[in-house]
Amino acid sequence: MPILSDLTPQVDETALRSILRLPGDDAGLAAAAEILAVAVPLLEPRAFFRDDFVEARDETGVVIGGRSFRSRVLRSNLDGIERVFPYVITVGGRLEQEASAQDDLLRQFSLEAAADLALGAAGARLEAHIRRIFGTGPLSAMNPGSLPDWPIEEQKPLFALLGDGPDRLGIRLTDSLLMMPRKSVSGILFASEEAFTSCALCPRPRCHGRRAAYDPDKRASLGLDS
Numbered sequence: 001m002p003i004l005s006d007l008t009p010q011v012d013e014t015a016l017r018s019i020l021r022l023p024g025d026d027a028g029l030a031a032a033a034e035i036l037a038v039a040v041p042l043l044e045p046r047a048f049f050r051d052d053f054v055e056a057r058d059e060t061g062v063v064i065g066g067r068s069f070r071s072r073v074l075r076s077n078l079d080g081i082e083r084v085f086p087y088v089i090t091v092g093g094r095l096e097q098e099a100s101a102q103d104d105l106l107r108q109f110s111l112e113a114a115a116d117l118a119l120g121a122a123g124a125r126l127e128a129h130i131r132r133i134f135g136t137g138p139l140s141a142m143n144p145g146s147l148p149d150w151p152i153e154e155q156k157p158l159f160a161l162l163g164d165g166p167d168r169l170g171i172r173l174t175d176s177l178l179m180m181p182r183k184s185v186s187g188i189l190f191a192s193e194e195a196f197t198s199c200a201l202c203p204r205p206r207c208h209g210r211r212a213a214y215d216p217d218k219r220a221s222l223g224l225d226s
């Protein structure tokens with residue numbers, strides 16, 4: 001199964017300045033450049049994915065590659081979809097270790113933000129690669145633990161499905177099913193003309209990571225409040 005190990009480290013400088021509230025003047029640009037000079041050499045973006053098909057489905061979940069996944073939202077998102085791409089991505093552990101070693105909390109936050117942006121960029125590169133190779137349209141992803149409907153426990157069947165892929169990237173699951181290195185993402189990619197994001201189903205207020213407005217009607221239509 002494919003590993004993408006030639007991903008160039010990428011951190012969007014404009015996005016980084018936005019997160020860090022750095023102005024676009026000389027001082028802001030210099031501060032962002034200094035963070036990037038530390039962060040980028042420590043990034044090791046890599047991705048692994050599988051090309052699978054939905055083998056069975058019922059009201060509460062799907063079977064992919066012989067593994068059962070229980071989620072009404074995943075089931076709904078895969079309605080009418082046959083091909084899926086289970087995946088895992090990491091930017092490695094070196095930047096998060098550097099961030100953890102900082103006494104200055106702002107400095108720590110800045111390096112963490114750079115790692116998050118690099119992880120997002122690696123995800124975009126993986127999506128572009130799959131679209132090019134398999135000729136799919138736009139892809140969306142679901143990630144275990146992103147919603148109570150698809151809890152973190154579902155990392156177990158996902159990692160079982162991914163086989164030795166995570167290990168080859170240096171990713172392991174802790175006893176609490178979190179990934180190490182922390183700056184890693186696992187999930188299932190699927191074709192979706194209408195971009196899906198878990199945030200639309202998440203009522204959590206004041207989340208700085210929110211990527212879509214909360215849609216209570218959509219949540220109700222999926223039976224998530226019953």
Ligand code: SF4
Nearest residue numbers: 198199202207209210
């Ligand atoms: S709103 Fe925040 S907590 Fe909820 S799914 Fe989005 S990023 Fe996660």
